[in-house]
Amino acid sequence: MDAIKPGETFTYEFTATVPGTYWYHSHQKSAEQVDKGLYGTLIVEPKNEEKVDRDYTLVLDEWMSDPDAESHMDMNMSGMDHSNMNNGNSSDNQQMDMNSMGHNMNMYDIFTINGKSGAAVQPLKVKKGEKVRLRLINAGYMSHKLHLHGHEFKIVATDGQPLKNPQPIKDELLNIAPGERYDIEFIANNPGEWLLECHGNMKGTDGMKVKIQYEGQANNTDKANAKENLPVVDMTTYGKYETGPFTLDQKYDVEYTMDLGTAMGKNGMIFTINGKTYPDTAPIHVKTGDFVKVKIVNNSPMDVHPMHLHGHFFQVLSKNGKPVTGSPLIKDSLNVNPGEEYVVAFKADNPGNWMFHCHDLHHASAGMVTEVKYTDYKSDYTPDPNDTTNKGE
Structure with a gap:
């Protein structure tokens, strides 16, 4: 889609089929616009909510x-x-x-x-x-x-x-x-x-x-203690293990390694996927129905990369070579610290062209974006080559 220009309107229509806690935000110069507050929450309640x-x-x-x-x-x-x-x-x-x-x-x-x-x-x-x-x-x-x-x-x-x-x-x-x-x-x-x-x-x-x-308790019984040293929950071991939709050793139609890196560019830091910045990053090519496995490796010396996939949920299968032993972990955003390696899997069941990017939007705007592209999907969107206002990042 084109960016929505001042004074213009754009109407989204969709069926809210997946309950849960979500949010929406601008993807036009997102490092600037989200930074200034252009986002909101989207809560989808199940029909028979607990x-x-x-x-x-x-x-x-x-x-x-x-x-x-x-x-x-x-x-x-x-x-x-x-x-x-x-x-x-x-x-x-x-x-x-x-x-x-x-x-x-x-x-x-x-x-x-x-x-x-x-x-x-x-x-x-x-x-x-x-x-x-x-x-x-x-x-x-x-x-x-x-x-x-x-x-x-x-x-x-x-x-x-x-x-x-x-x-x-x-x-x-x-x-x-x-x-x-x-x-x-x-x-x-x-x-x-x-x-x-x-x-x-x-x-x-x-x-x-x-x-x-x-209610009815006015007395303050608690004090802040932001420096207290406490353990951090490990989500890969939390909850009860059971087999999820995917396993590490099943057959996959598409396998992709996503090597996340940091380098110096002409105008400052750039953030790379397999040594390239968007739009030169290699897409993940899929067709509808494919089972897709992605290995995400953070080779940046210090930068944390919260990787987010549009249009799909993936199952986290392993962290640093160790299989997930807690609840099946189904996510659309995964925080990858320096030196960490995760394997995730998803089914290509939502035809389109979908961003897979770092949700530190400064990193995304400096290159850390790729796409999941369906080879059996034809977009009806044609960008206007003369429109220089689109900054989809």
């Missing part, structure tokens, strides 16, 4: 208090030697990761939940005994590790897809990468006032917290 007493949607994002300051900084990272940098995943390395992207993440100094920060975030009201669902959506560029204080919780869905027999966990961090969604549920069985807060050492971390207030 009842919860409270259902809250929380959108995480980051903002710059001084957008002009960014342009005054030297964003060309050509003098930086990536070869000798540690690629661990501690908070310090997260800080390095934020600096290494050619788009300085330190500029994002305000973290928000539903567009508000700190004390301005609307508290979540609960009553004792209620079942509470929180739908968590990361619309920003940074991963956020969330800690629910004072309660056990279950992770019941990721990217809109349910998890099998999720077990209750407590005092573990849930890491939500850009583009990802997680639904968690808990029983409000511990009256008082508690926090759901982001952990980390970035400048805006303290603003990303929300109070959970029991």
Whole structure:
């Protein structure tokens, strides 16, 4: 489709067939437009939904208090030697990761939940005994590790897809990468006032917290502790194992290796798939009905790549060579840390041309995009060669 120009309209019509927590956003100069807030949530409720007493949607994002300051900084990272940098995943390395992207993440100094920060975030009201669902959506560029204080919780869905027999966990961090969604549920069985807060050492971390207030309980029983060292939930071992739609050793019609990399371009950092930047990246060619296996390898020294596939869900089969031992993990976005390797599989059951890209939209706009292209699909869209306004990224 063409970009929607000022004053124009475009109508989407679709049947909401897959229940879950989703969001929509601009894909026209997305690193700029999503950054300025051009997105919204899309909640698809099942016909026979399991009842919860409270259902809250929380959108995480980051903002710059001084957008002009960014342009005054030297964003060309050509003098930086990536070869000798540690690629661990501690908070310090997260800080390095934020600096290494050619788009300085330190500029994002305000973290928000539903567009508000700190004390301005609307508290979540609960009553004792209620079942509470929180739908968590990361619309920003940074991963956020969330800690629910004072309660056990279950992770019941990721990217809109349910998890099998999720077990209750407590005092573990849930890491939500850009583009990802997680639904968690808990029983409000511990009256008082508690926090759901982001952990980390970035400048805006303290603003990303929300109070959970029991009705009739005015006293503050909880304190923020964003530096507390807690384990992070490993989604590849969470929930109950059962065979999903795909296995590692079945026959696949298409196999593709996606080598994610970082390099210096003429105008700063570029982010590559198999050494190329979009539109020169090799597409994944499929035909309707194909079983497709993709190996995703992050060879960037420090950059985290949350990879997102449009139009399909994939099953995560293995991480670093080890098969998934928890619930079948069905997602459309997968966070890949430096040095990590995942194998995912999906069925080509939605004909079209679909983006498969990094959901750090700065990385996507600097090249980290490919497409799933159906060879038996003919698009009725013809781009206007004279229209230079389309920046589909």
